[in-house]
Amino acid sequence: MASMKRSHTRPVPLRPRRWATCLTAAFTAILVPSVEASQSMGCNGSLVSKGDSPVPLLQKCGEPIYRQGVCVQMLQLGWVVTPYRAGSPSAILANQCVPMEEWTYDRGPGAFFGVVRIYNGAVESVRDGDRNR
Numbered sequence: 001m002a003s004m005k006r007s008h009t010r011p012v013p014l015r016p017r018r019w020a021t022c023l024t025a026a027f028t029a030i031l032v033p034s035v036e037a038s039q040s041m042g043c044n045g046s047l048v049s050k051g052d053s054p055v056p057l058l059q060k061c062g063e064p065i066y067r068q069g070v071c072v073q074m075l076q077l078g079w080v081v082t083p084y085r086a087g088s089p090s091a092i093l094a095n096q097c098v099p100m101e102e103w104t105y106d107r108g109p110g111a112f113f114g115v116v117r118i119y120n121g122a123v124e125s126v127r128d129g130d131r132n133r
Helices: 016-031 053-059
Strands: 041-042 045-050 066-080 090-105 112-119 122-131
Touching: 041 053, 041 112, 045 053, 045 122, 053 112, 053 122, 066 112
Parallel strands: none
Antiparallel strands: 041 045, 066 090, 090 112, 112 122
């Protein structure tokens, strides 16, 4: 039998520029929102869109049939400073609960419910829910 050689390689530490480039690419991929079918909802001839305040939403669409507080998992950037290790702080990504509100609107029989997510005083997203029967 022929003997097999094992190559022992050590991981190559990332240089600061390469580290920054990798971190930037990771954040771009993670934080860029996915394209959704609709980011606006029509109410009484007016549109409610992402970024709008809840006040115009209530004026245009009225009170929702259901309001619910939700916990949305989002990646958050954090920095860890270790006093026993020389060098700069380490960047970490952690999944954290971000509290938001979801308002559900009835668009009529046979239509999909409209679900509006409110975050930090603005419409964060608009999507279709289940079909109304």
